[in-house]
Amino acid sequence: MSATSRTETVAMLTKLTREMRATILEMITQAASGHPGGSLSAIDFIAALFTTRLKHDPKNPSWVDRDRFILSKGHAVPALYVTLAHQGYFDAKLLPTLRQLGSPLQGHPVNRFMTACEAPTGSLGQGLSVAQGIALAGKLDGKSYKTFCLMGDGEIQEGQVWEAAMSAAKFKLDNLVAIVDWNGGQIDGSITEVMPSLEPVVAKFEAFGWDVKEIDGHDFNAILDAIAWADGAGDKPKCIVSRTVKGKGVSFVEHPTKYHGAALSKDELAKALAELKEAK
């Protein structure tokens, strides 16, 4: 990326993610179930990663040398599906079939329904281990692909995440990048209410042997810098703690719990779409 194109890239992403937010909310309302909050907090990072960084081939989703992306907090899958459709993995006409019987757009990512999902997620806490196995295979085979794994801040309360954190450092997996979408919310409350001792999260990953970078996860300059940083030198696995807002982009959806797993009503959707249209 040349220096001049950074401004253009940020402008492109700003516009794109605004449209994607609208589509995500439409899909969830159409399905009358799903998870708006965690999809909207993660979309900026996912869209930026796919459009600017991942080496992949939508026409050949099982290309052996592709970079991998695992959405470990699988309930945010609408954010992945809009991105995959935008990248050309499937026809965007399929997006409204989310969660319907027979649709490849399952309620949580499933690789047997869609290869680009890479693994089934939705049971929180499993993605980082699978990502690690993929990264380890890359090392064993002398391949240069990278594996990215995005988790929720609630999700990393699972013990398995910390088992994975421990062993990834042992295996010096510099080809593994974890992203924690720290939006401060889960279901029964905010992270501060449910599990305050999860902080300091940066120090925890560092203590487990990772290089850690903390960013504003809605600032595309910061996201692009962090993605470049993760490609930098060093033999440690990399963790990006992305500080975000649950429900980001629509004023009344921005809340740590309210729209975790509740679809917007038709009226709410209309309000949200109007707001997104006006946004700059």
Next chain:
Amino acid sequence: MSTIKPIATRQAFGEALAAIGATHPEVVVLDADLSKSTKSELFAKKFPERFIQMGIAEQNMLGVAAGLGLSGKIPFACSFACFIAGRFETIKISVAYAGSPVRIVGTHAGVGIGEDGYSQMGLEDIGLMRVLPEMVVLQPADDVETAAMVRWLVEESKAPAYLRLTRQNVRRVHAEGWTWTPGKMDVLREGTDVAIIASGGPVMNALDAAEELAKSGLSVAVANLSSIKPLDAAGIEALSRKVKLIVTVEDHNVLTGAGSAVAEVVASLKGAHARVHRHGVMDTFGESGTPESLYDKHRLDAKGIAAVVREQLAD
């Protein structure tokens, strides 16, 4: 009876737990960030000091519950059935082998949860829980049965136990004045040709299927198998002597579930007895869809159950 509003057994559970908490200070409730869904929040609101929020860490929750149970508490540890099943070995050692009276509550049983898809569906949990020695495995069919089980788990039983509950609303299948007898299968409808032994959410559909089959002259008994362990072997035997076909129905993998428990009993019987056909989720993964479309696909609605019975009679 038709005036009674159908409610989910998880809702009945939450209400019963919140009620019994008042007279039983030794009851403590743990949840792993799903209290709004498991309905343990009804207890949490009334007794915040005895509600233990463990965060999204089910394995730790079950271990902590085991320790509480070993120290004089009656712990209810709640999550979705699928996430409970995922922590099997912790349950095997820290709960069952330890003999800790943990009341493990798994809600959102089966394909009946709908749109979330297979990762959120408990379809293997009955099999995993009933394979553990001394473990009590209960699956109520309606609200009154759920409440009776909660009371029994607090006031009578001391064994480690698993309670499997629905996300979806279910109709009351028990008549006014009915009382639950622990360990007994209850016959909801008499019949002499076929017996449907159902468990959990599909029990009400089995009753409707029997009604439907009666129109074509078939006499169909319906039994509610809510105590999967301990199992009412005598009750199952009695039914199997009376009819020529038993069809078991459940929202669980047809391998290892309530139907397998029935078949295990009948297979050992000497003399003439009914053939057993097990019906449920036929050893496939679940998927996304509305609860109704999935019950249609897996033939767990009344129409589907009636069709399965007809097929089995024709064979």
